[in-house]
Amino acid sequence: MLAIAAAGLVGVLVFLAGARSPRDEQRIQTQFDDLATDLSVTGHETDLVQAARASRLRRYFLEEVQIDLGEEDASIDGLSALIATAAKFEIPSGGIQVAFVDVRIKIEKDQAHANAVTTVRATRVSPADGKREVDAREMIFTLERRSEFWMISRVAPVDTLERVGESASGGS
Secondary structure (H helix, E strand, C coil): CHHHHHHHHHHHHHHHHHHHCCCHHHHHHHHHHHHHHHHCECCCCCHHHHHHHHHHHHHCEEEEEEEECCCCCCEEECHHHHHHHHHHCCCCCCCEEEEEEEEEEEECCCCCEEEEEEEEEEEEECCCCCCEEEEEEEEEEEEEEECCEEEEEEEEECCCCCCHHHCCCCCC
16 A cells, blocks of 8 residues: 555656646747847957857757858858857947747657747847847747757748838839
């Protein structure tokens, strides 16, 4: 009887531990929140601080990451290239604030791969006149589970519909 009660208690504890541990979607969302924090800068950083910030990208991206920025000849192949690009990125004097807006996450059936579609928003403030400039682009992130961590393996823009006023035929 004692063995059955002990087994039942262990079962309840395992269930509670599973219920309390963060789900994969929550882990990925937290990772995007942390990445946004690491990408956001005040604009008053030394080269050494900027290099250290760029090096922190290792926490989020696989060594063989592929990043397509959506423009011809605008791709980054591999983590080393990404870190080098981030380290030499010219930060606007007013800084830049990065946010991942409306992250939609889909875990694949194999539980080892996921996709996240989000709008990446970068806001810059001009120190001269205080005006805010906002750039936004919808991107898809492909992630792979490595142990308990979700790592980004690919980033690409999401094709959007062409605006009617910008079509080659003049729109209508």
